[in-house]
Amino acid sequence: MFEIFASFGVALGLIGGADPELARIVFLSLHLSLVAAIAGAAIGLPLGALIAVGRFPGRRSLIVLLNALLGLPSVVVGLVVYLLLSRAGPLGSFGILFTPAAIVVAQTLLVVPIVAALARQTTEDAWNDYREQLTSLGVSRLRAVPTVLWDTRFSLLTVVMAGFGRAASEVGAVMVVGGNIDGVTRVMTTAIALETSKGDLPLALALGIVLIGVVLAINAGAFGIREWSAKHHG
Amino acid sequence: MEVNFLRALWHFSVAWIAAATAASALARETFITVASTTSTEQSGLFKEFLPAFRKATGIEARVVALGTGQALDMGRRGDADVLFVHDKVAEEKFIAEGYGVKRYEVMYNDFIIVGPKADPAKAAGKDVTEGLKRIAAAKAPFASRADKSGTHAAELRYWKAAGIDLAKDKGAWYRATGSGMGPTLNTASGMGAYALADRGTWLNFKNRGDLVILVEGDKRLFNQYGVMLVNPARHAHVKKEAGQKFVDWVISPEGQAAIASYKINGEQLFFPNARPGN
Amino acid sequence: MAERDPFVLEARDVSVVLGGVRALDGFSLTLEPGLRTVVLGPNGAGKSVLLRTLHGLIRPTSGTVAWGRRNGRPTRQAMVFQRPIMLRRSAIGNITYALSVNGVPEPERTRLAAGALVRVGLTDIARRPARVLSGGEQQRLALARAWALAPEILFLDEPTASLDPGATAEIERVIASIAAEGTRVVMTTHNLGQARRLADEIVFIHAGKAAERTAADRFFEQPASNEARLFLQGELPWK
Numbered sequence: 001m002f003e004i005f006a007s008f009g010v011a012l013g014l015i016g017g018a019d020p021e022l023a024r025i026v027f028l029s030l031h032l033s034l035v036a037a038i039a040g041a042a043i044g045l046p047l048g049a050l051i052a053v054g055r056f057p058g059r060r061s062l063i064v065l066l067n068a069l070l071g072l073p074s075v076v077v078g079l080v081v082y083l084l085l086s087r088a089g090p091l092g093s094f095g096i097l098f099t100p101a102a103i104v105v106a107q108t109l110l111v112v113p114i115v116a117a118l119a120r121q122t123t124e125d126a127w128n129d130y131r132e133q134l135t136s137l138g139v140s141r142l143r144a145v146p147t148v149l150w151d152t153r154f155s156l157l158t159v160v161m162a163g164f165g166r167a168a169s170e171v172g173a174v175m176v177v178g179g180n181i182d183g184v185t186r187v188m189t190t191a192i193a194l195e196t197s198k199g200d201l202p203l204a205l206a207l208g209i210v211l212i213g214v215v216l217a218i219n220a221g222a223f224g225i226r227e228w229s230a231k232h233h234g
Numbered sequence: 235m236e237v238n239f240l241r242a243l244w245h246f247s248v249a250w251i252a253a254a255t256a257a258s259a260l261a262r263e264t265f266i267t268v269a270s271t272t273s274t275e276q277s278g279l280f281k282e283f284l285p286a287f288r289k290a291t292g293i294e295a296r297v298v299a300l301g302t303g304q305a306l307d308m309g310r311r312g313d314a315d316v317l318f319v320h321d322k323v324a325e326e327k328f329i330a331e332g333y334g335v336k337r338y339e340v341m342y343n344d345f346i347i348v349g350p351k352a353d354p355a356k357a358a359g360k361d362v363t364e365g366l367k368r369i370a371a372a373k374a375p376f377a378s379r380a381d382k383s384g385t386h387a388a389e390l391r392y393w394k395a396a397g398i399d400l401a402k403d404k405g406a407w408y409r410a411t412g413s414g415m416g417p418t419l420n421t422a423s424g425m426g427a428y429a430l431a432d433r434g435t436w437l438n439f440k441n442r443g444d445l446v447i448l449v450e451g452d453k454r455l456f457n458q459y460g461v462m463l464v465n466p467a468r469h470a471h472v473k474k475e476a477g478q479k480f481v482d483w484v485i486s487p488e489g490q491a492a493i494a495s496y497k498i499n500g501e502q503l504f505f506p507n508a509r510p511g512n
Numbered sequence: 513m514a515e516r517d518p519f520v521l522e523a524r525d526v527s528v529v530l531g532g533v534r535a536l537d538g539f540s541l542t543l544e545p546g547l548r549t550v551v552l553g554p555n556g557a558g559k560s561v562l563l564r565t566l567h568g569l570i571r572p573t574s575g576t577v578a579w580g581r582r583n584g585r586p587t588r589q590a591m592v593f594q595r596p597i598m599l600r601r602s603a604i605g606n607i608t609y610a611l612s613v614n615g616v617p618e619p620e621r622t623r624l625a626a627g628a629l630v631r632v633g634l635t636d637i638a639r640r641p642a643r644v645l646s647g648g649e650q651q652r653l654a655l656a657r658a659w660a661l662a663p664e665i666l667f668l669d670e671p672t673a674s675l676d677p678g679a680t681a682e683i684e685r686v687i688a689s690i691a692a693e694g695t696r697v698v699m700t701t702h703n704l705g706q707a708r709r710l711a712d713e714i715v716f717i718h719a720g721k722a723a724e725r726t727a728a729d730r731f732f733e734q735p736a737s738n739e740a741r742l743f744l745q746g747e748l749p750w751k
Contacts, residue, residue, distance in 0.1 A: 031254070035250075035251060086311050087311055087469060088312060088313075092313075093471070097313055181296045181297060182281065196416075197272075197420070198276050198438060199420055199423070199439040200440045
């Protein structure tokens with residue numbers, strides 16, 4: 001119990017002292033998670049919208065599959081990506097195993113199902129409301145994809161933030177494909193895991209507090225953008 | 235209006251990702267991947283001497299810390315350029331199978347047996363096999379790494395030397411955690427169990443709880459580290475020049491001095507023993 | 513806009529079955545440019561289904577809806593619904609969206625959109641988010657959007673049913689202007705006064721069938737069909 005209070009103290013000390021190594025790890029974590037969130041959104045948003053407005057055989061099975069992937073075990077993703085990127089594997093010649101790029105790949109694979117499944121639901125609701133009017137205006141199903149995506153942008157921002165949260169909180173897959181290399185692929189979560197395994201629990205908890213604080217700040221920022229935009233553009 | 239915002243966001247994202255990719259591509263050229271063990275990393279040794287290596291050669295050595303077994307697997311798969319582990323038998327097999335070029339001895343440290351201060355099994359002393367016999371006889375809880383690591387391989391050798399057939403005598407008192415040194419110590423501390431640990435991790439370990447060193451000083455607890463270049467004949471992409479520089483530096487007088495100078499609380503952890511011209 | 517090659521919309525023996533119910537039953541109708549048609553009928557008679565089928569939103573279960581034209585060019589049509597559906601963007605943005613979907617490039621797009629807003633009297637709120645406008649303003653915006661597409665035929669499904677009398681009068685004024693420019697107007701309503709004000713001809717529909725098609729002034733004085741007479745007397749039972 002005492003450890004938790006000690007940790008808050010350590011956390012404040014770390015932040016206040018602007019420890020350069022901590023700053024580097026935080027920046028790397030944010031950078032990789034944001035890239036993965038953006039890449040995951042770039043793939044997942046159009047994918048979800050396409051499934052929402054499209055009409056093709058197997059559509060319902062695809063939706064069930066997509067929703068099931070929401071529970072995709074990250075340790076499996078880590079293992080699969082590792083096997084793919086290993087030199088002994090099919091994509092080994094790119095040589096990105098144990099580099100930040102591998103972390104982005106693993107995180108993106110975790111983000112895409114979340115974004116796609118949630119975007120599908122959101123855009124499908126909008127499509128049901130708009131369908132008659134858009135069809136009347138001559139909008140094809142394909143053309144409707146960017147329209148429903150843009151129109152539901154505030155809800156989709158929350159969806160993307162959920163994806164970002166998923167990427168930023170991942171430990172296992174990042175450890176496996178990144179190798180937790182000091183100064184190269186050590187991110188907040190793997191640093192916490194390392195300090196925990198070294199028995200330095202106050203430091204680990206302190207890092208955890210910093211991580212939560214950073215993610216909170218990003219979410220607050222996104223929320224603020226959403227509010228400002230809604231006020232100005234309805 | 236929205237289109238302008240999207241366009242700006244797109245350009246920004248592309249620029250950012252391009253910059254990040256360029257930065258990582260630049261970094262690529264001058265690094266090697268070293269597969270080592272969690273106990274070595276957690277002792278803090280690498281943090282200490284890798285900067286010296288980089289200063290001397292300009293090469294960045296990136297250490298991926300796994301168990302010895304996993305590190306050797308990495309070498310077999312070609313995912314590492316150099317191996318730095320501590321399991322002589324497994325290392326020599328690795329060379330014999332043609333995965334490595336040559337094995338050089340680098341340094342040694344020692345293992346210790348830690349346990350609860352009260353020492354219910356009365357294992358304390360200078361004899362590792364005697365200590366283990368007493369722990370088994372008392373059926374006192376013992377936390378084992380059970381993870382194919384060098385430490386685990388050593389542990390199994392000591393049980394065998396003590397004449398204890400684990401498969402037969404193993405009971406609920408033998409806790410196989412399947413994890414690294416730190417987590418195993420955490421478990422031992424949490425349940426008041428005995429454990430075999432390397433001194434380096436122990437000195438750096440902050441969650442000791444009730445645990446103290448009970449058995450040390452037995453010559454058999456000597457733990458030898460070896461360094462090997464992964465065979466470029468097996469994996470063409472291995473960075474053989476840079477990797478060889480690492481091997482050479484680590485056994486050079488400079489590297490050996492850097493190893494010797496690493497101390498925790500004034501205590502030296504690793505004892506360099508490379509033989510020149512080996 | 514006088515067309516030297518006028519369109520002909522022909523619905524032949526159209527039946528539409530929706531959810532097990534026969535909404536339209538052997539309906540036949542021919543529409544040519546020129547008149548303002550109001551479709552009347554009791555609730556559930558099939559007015560909305562008729563409009564949607566003619567517009568192409570519903571496929572007939574049997575029978576055909578054919579657009580004919582000597583040079584085969586498709587007819588431009590638009591539809592305004594009872595409740596206006598606006599996208600989450602500015603008022604003028606909704607119009608430029610419709611124009612861009614129909615292949616109109618800049619700077620014409622903005623010009624046409626601005627012009628449409630002038631005609632319905634909404635220039636002041638061009639940049640305001642469409643969703644914060646009142647019901648009447650949004651419906652006027654919907655009309656402006658339809659008008660900007662320069663449709664040859666405009667369908668309206670109970671366009672003022674959700675509006676107050678003031679807004680209703682505004683909408684009727686705009687519809688009259690659109691018709692005056694030569695667009696064929698086909699509209700449904702519950703409001704007999706509105707029908708009297710706007711219609712040139714009445715199509716009376718009952719139980720999915722075409723009961724009669726008469727010039728407006730004659731219809732209200734002396735309808736040809738029994739059902740129409742009962743309807744006007746307010747005695748026709750709801751379905």
